[in-house]
Amino acid sequence: MKSALRSGLLLLFLWPLLTPSGAASAPKHDLVRRSCVHASYPSVCLRTLASYGGAASNPHQLALAAVRVSVAHARSASEFLSQLKINGRREKGALADCVDQMGESVDELSRTLAALKHLNSGADFRWQMSNAETWVSAALTNEDTCLDGFKEISGGVRKDVRRRITGVARVTSNALYLINLLDETRG
Template identity: 35%
Template sequence: MAQLCHSLLFLLLLSAFCITGATGRASHPSSRARAFVVEQCQATRYPELCVQCLSNHANASAQSQQQLAQYALAMSLARACYTRAYVTKVAAQLKQTKAKEYQAVKDCLDQINDSVGQLSQSINELQRINHDGEGNFLWHTSNVQMWLSTVLTEAMTCIDGFSGHAVGGKVRATIKAKVLNVAHMTSNALALFNRFVAIHRATRSKAQP
């Protein structure tokens, strides 16, 4: 899992501006490709964040809902890995001196570790859709939807877990912001995945006699 996170360094660089409320502009994708990304992102809960994060991928997306969903999942995983590294560092600093604060951060870290695994599984599962045939489509899609929904739940569990704990205000705010960013990106990835699933089903339905 750590090796996978290391391999996502390039995506981390691309996603550095993918934070809620960011105003940074992406590079210059073709107008047609960017229009495709903007259109797809309208199905998400955080469309501005979606466009900010995915515009750099617009030229390579080939206007494919599946590829865009795949990339959105990879970006979410990259941010989750980045967040895990930060929370791991904080936990190590607190472990020897502040037991109560450490436990709150450790509980959050456990949630993030689970999220990294579930996002990784989701990426692999989406890739298998192309190889296992139409008969397993429902199985793969339901797995991805379940795992991504769990990531969202775990993010909120992490944030709620700081209530009543005297973790330093700046540290607590930073962790919450990073975890919330992962949740927003994952929410967008789930929406894009659901859009791909809906379009795929509609296309298959029309193709049937």
Template identity: 35%
Template sequence: MEGSSSRHGLAILLIILQFTTYTALSSADTPFHSQRNIEYIKSSCSTTTYPRLCYRSLSIYASKINTSPRLLVHTALNVTLKASKSTSRLMIKISRIHGLRPRVAAAMADCIEVIGDSVDELQQSIGELGHIRRSNFSLTMSDIQTWVSAALTDEDTCMDGFAGKAMNGYAKTMVRKRIVKIAHLTSNALVLINNYASTESNLP
């Protein structure tokens, strides 16, 4: 009985040691990979026009992005699309406020239309990125660059509609704050896209 008990106790001890060793190794590996992913995002964002915004918006997705240029671009486009949709919803709400001056109401209507176009262009870009292959890489990336550039132009067009002191007020303040942010996100995404487009060697 004592021998059996000793063997049983030894088996349990071995299991505990194996588990402890595995846990220690996992704990050691995780920070390393996480730090590598973070450094990759930081390095990639350093080439953008708004690096702090780029890092802040993408670093939370480090484990998903890993060190993949395609996933970095995909995430940047998705973050931009989400912000654009949110801005579009806000502008629709503001446009329904009673008492907006005619010029402000007209600028708001135009802005809603062009941001809608921007959302469509970002969605097209994301869709095309999912179908990219080595055989169609250059052509597809060219299309994506064109669509994202158009989205950035749409955002600038929206802001142009609110130019001048006569347009000052709540609507302009709220729209400008949101449009500037998505324009900066779009600009960053475009730089990351251009970097990715410069080489086919990143393809899986």
């Protein structure tokens, strides 16, 4: 009985070192933590990218993951907005504009993702980085424009839209930060 207990305790203490998620993923998780610490929204960055810690082994892969998170949030927000039922001409107009803006954000973030996937250290690195930074910045502008349309609208719809779009803007801002880090490490 004591032998089984000792073996069990030994296995409990050694388990993190024996499993792939133990020692091998710790440096990758450190990459997420080190990269997110100075992001615009560090806690959002950590929370949304923590699951990518095992998949991202370098800053380029982490930037790709951040853009994927941003695309997913933008798509989700766009679907949410498309399903909202509201009354009032002003509200419907603001909502229609916001749906369009979020659609544009999804397109721009998807272009960013494509550019980053083909990012290389050759002569066109600057061009690719410039495009990626421009498209993510445009997506942020779209998100701000969407929120501007709801400034003079009150009620629960405004709150719901603001919460969703603010969440998208935060992950998009963090994605831009991580893309800029790629540019800084290159330059």
